[in-house]
Each structure stands twice: as structure tokens, then as C-alpha cells.
Amino acid sequence: MKGKAWSLSGKAKEIYDCIRKKGTVSKQDLVDVSRITGSTVTRLLEELLSQELIREVGLGDSTGGRKPILYRINPLYAYAFGLEISRIHCRLVLCDLQMDKLESRSWNMTESMTPEVLTETVGREAEDMLEKLGLAWSSVLGLGIGSVGPVDRQRGIILEPLYFPAPGWRNVDIGTALSRRLGIPVWLDNGANTALLGEFWADSFQSYRHMLYLHAGVGIRSAMMSNGHLVYGAVDMEGAVGQMIIQTDGLPHREKQGNYGALESYASLYAMERNMRSALKQGRESTVRSRVSDPEEVKYPDLLQGLAERDPLTVELFTQAAVQFGIGLSNLLNILHPEKVILGGPLIAGNDLFFRVATQTAVRKTYYYPEYQVMFSRGKLGDDALAAGAAVMVLERLLEA
Structure with missing residues (x-):
């Protein structure tokens, strides 16, 4: 695999996820939300800072003592691809860890868009997007796919979707095919789930x-x-x-x-x-x-x-x-x-x-x-909802692992 390594302890993941969800937080905010001791939170913050997963972004309001240091995630630490596979079109997006869209491509699902052609198309477009932005594959965490169902999300297989214009879309191990082509981890879910996940994270509050x-x-x-x-x-x-x-x-x-x-x-x-x-x-x-x-x-x-x-x-x-x-x-x-x-x-x-x-x-x-x-x-996401939510899923799955 040529993607970004992700090596955090369980508690470090928990603190990172708290920061991601809250936006800007102090150490005391994290203690209150996570119920982890202050000394442990201090150690975990140092771990996240040393790996450049988070960064200090200033000082908060004082409650009587010194002003607290505020933290946010570092959105440029790594990137994630999200792919929508529908009956009408496909859409590929590249997002940072703040889940802001950096680049996107889309194409129609024609009678010639078999699983093999789609796999190669995604690979070619992903390579072009990274080259355009000056990014290396080593900065990519993975690819999330939101597809027309039914799907077996555990095994990464699109089962028996109806009305695809091209043949060959029955029991397709799309997760393995794209992981081999791109050299990064791949996760699959149905498109409705990824769209809802994307819309949930698009709501900043x-x-x-x-x-x-x-x-x-x-x-x-x-x-x-x-x-x-x-x-x-x-x-x-x-x-x-x-x-x-x-x-x-x-x-x-x-x-x-x-x-x-x-x-x-x-x-x-x-x-x-x-x-x-x-x-x-x-x-x-x-x-x-x-x-x-x-x-x-x-x-x-x-x-x-x-x-x-x-x-x-x-x-x-x-x-x-x-x-x-x-x-x-x-x-x-x-x-x-x-x-x-x-x-x-x-x-x-x-x-x-x-x-x-x-x-x-x-x-x-x-x-x-x-x-x-x-x-x-x-x-809020419009046509990008399914693909953007698939990119969100990459980080979700890594934090759950």
C-alpha cells in the first residue's frame, strides 16, 4: 500500500475525533467531553501535535487563570478520495481532513462503463487530480465508495444492482479492484448512507x-x-x-x-x-x-x-x-x-x-x-453529497479501527 500510514492509539483517536467534531477546543473542553484525566489528555495532545495531526490556533478566553491554548485538526495532514457510483453517472472528489472539496471529476455511466473500465477511469482521474494539486499518494488515507445497492459493505462487493447500462455489474468486488489499482485502502457503503453522512458533517453545528x-x-x-x-x-x-x-x-x-x-x-x-x-x-x-x-x-x-x-x-x-x-x-x-x-x-x-x-x-x-x-x-452538498460522504467515511472507518 502506498497511502498515508495511520498509527494512533485508541485514546488518541478518541481525542482527535473530539477535536474534529468540536472544531476548536481547549484541553479542558476535551477533559469535559471525553472524561479522560487531564494528565492523559496533555500526553495525547502532545502525541497528536508531534505527528502534526492537530495544531495550536491561539488562545481562548480566560476563566480566571491563564488563557487556554486552543486546538484544531490539521486539515492538510492527509487527504481522502470519495467516489459515487450511480446508474446515471460517477463522481470522484478529493477532500482534506476538514472535508473541504479540493477537486472533483464526473463522467456518465454509459453502455461501455463496465467494472473494469470504471476501475481504470477512477485510477486515471485520481492520478491526474493528485498531480494537478502537487500531492503524493503517500498523503492519501484511502478511498470511500458510495454505490447503488445492494452492497456487501463488509466485503466491499456490489451485489446485484438493477438498471446499470453496462453489463458485468453483478457481484463485483469493487473494493479489491480499486484498492489494487490505486494502492490505498478502500471502503464501500451504499450511496444513501454516504450521502447522509456527508450532509451530517456539512452541518458545522x-x-x-x-x-x-x-x-x-x-x-x-x-x-x-x-x-x-x-x-x-x-x-x-x-x-x-x-x-x-x-x-x-x-x-x-x-x-x-x-x-x-x-x-x-x-x-x-x-x-x-x-x-x-x-x-x-x-x-x-x-x-x-x-x-x-x-x-x-x-x-x-x-x-x-x-x-x-x-x-x-x-x-x-x-x-x-x-x-x-x-x-x-x-x-x-x-x-x-x-x-x-x-x-x-x-x-x-x-x-x-x-x-x-x-x-x-x-x-x-x-x-x-x-x-x-x-x-x-x-x-447543503447538492450533487456532491454521495461522493463527499464517501470521503468522510474513510476517516470514520480509520477512527473506528
Whole structure:
């Protein structure tokens, strides 16, 4: 392996993580939070300073004696790559230890983007990013991957994802392949989890500890955080929320094993395209018709253009889908009661109508409202959420080891 060595004791990791989470702290802050003795904290701070993992950043306010020395992590001690693998595109980011993005690249998932081609593409782009910034591989801690599920995160394997345009994406040991190509440690999780992790760390105050993330695109993906920690089930849960039944005798799922009346049959890119094609075949008027010669040619960007033009039919279809999505969201709120919900993905990004109708519908159908209040957001990281969260995961896994 050619990446950055990481050799800290358990207690040193604990103190480093406290500094990372708090931002700027004094020795007494660390004693209060960690409940480690003052003499031990002093020794651990000296260890972290000697390795240049942290640095002194001035003096704090006096409480009667000498002003305390303040500490922060050294963001340039090392770097981490984060990779998003989705059905539509891939995104690679390079972050410092403050998780600020230094460089990013993205490319489409085409019919030729097999696992082997992706591995080589990531390797080539990562090398180019480091060269551009004048960084060596010896300064890189590792690569985190946030991928379409289902995944086996323990073994680093993408299992059987649906709707990839290229062949060969069944039971892919992507962790081993990329570790060999890059020469650094690699960790894998599903993309919904890494997106939620990224959004959690993007909140500098981390004021919300119980959070729900929903990503609406080709399918619907979800992640949950409780008390600041991701919630994992017995199997990978990422895509299961799309199978939530909102109408028992409803539409058949596009896959034979799917549920009748499943949420993603009403609120997904596929559902939106299907509904517009059906409406055009029925002879309904729409500006979308002028952009296609055959209703079967309708794609989601055509609907976005129709929405921008305030085409009545397009607005109607988006509103219907948002109501159905809001019903599914209300079911999750009634079960999980998160403090904050982050909505992301192509169906929501830049779509004020969908976001507004979906959240209003969810609130109206949420039990305990108005006593129970929930914050809705489209997040701070935007398109970078999955990849940036994957970079955060690198440091998280090293601190847990």
C-alpha cells in the first residue's frame, strides 16, 4: 500500500475525533467531553501535535487563570478520495481532513462503463487530480465508495444492482479492484448512507442527531441516522423503501419481484416518463409533444423542460407524483420520527414544486403534528453529497479501527 500510514492509539483517536467534531477546543473542553484525566489528555495532545495531526490556533478566553491554548485538526495532514457510483453517472472528489472539496471529476455511466473500465477511469482521474494539486499518494488515507445497492459493505462487493447500462455489474468486488489499482485502502457503503453522512458533517453545528435521507431518481433510496450514527439492518436497506406499498391493488412494479402499488411505481424517473408517454398517447396536449416524434421517446429532461415552461400537463404529473411521494414520506415520519429529513436525487434537485407538494403532503399526514416538528431540507452538498460522504467515511472507518 502506498497511502498515508495511520498509527494512533485508541485514546488518541478518541481525542482527535473530539477535536474534529468540536472544531476548536481547549484541553479542558476535551477533559469535559471525553472524561479522560487531564494528565492523559496533555500526553495525547502532545502525541497528536508531534505527528502534526492537530495544531495550536491561539488562545481562548480566560476563566480566571491563564488563557487556554486552543486546538484544531490539521486539515492538510492527509487527504481522502470519495467516489459515487450511480446508474446515471460517477463522481470522484478529493477532500482534506476538514472535508473541504479540493477537486472533483464526473463522467456518465454509459453502455461501455463496465467494472473494469470504471476501475481504470477512477485510477486515471485520481492520478491526474493528485498531480494537478502537487500531492503524493503517500498523503492519501484511502478511498470511500458510495454505490447503488445492494452492497456487501463488509466485503466491499456490489451485489446485484438493477438498471446499470453496462453489463458485468453483478457481484463485483469493487473494493479489491480499486484498492489494487490505486494502492490505498478502500471502503464501500451504499450511496444513501454516504450521502447522509456527508450532509451530517456539512452541518458545522451538527444540531440534528436523528436524520432521514431519501434519494428519488431511477428508484428511491433511503438512509437513517440515530444519535449521530448510521442505522444498519441485517441486510443492505438502501433500495427497500422504494418497495413500500402505498396502494395494495395498485400498479405492478417494473420488476417481477417488486410489490404491487410500490412507492417507486408512482414517484421515480421511470414513473414520470411512463405517465407522460401514456398521456400523450391519449391525445392530451403538452409542450413536451413538440420535442418528440413518438411518445415512447419521452425522457425525463423533456419533462423538466415542460415544467420550466409551466406546461399544465407536466405540472399535473409532477404534482401527482409529489403527493404519492409525500404519502410514503409520511409513513416514514410516523415510524421513525426524525428531527430532519434531507431529500435529494434528480426528481427533487432544482424542483421546487415537487419538494413543496411532497413535504406539505407528508406533514398533513403525520401523527403528533404540530407537537412533532420536522425540518425538511434539500441538503447543503447538492450533487456532491454521495461522493463527499464517501470521503468522510474513510476517516470514520480509520477512527473506528
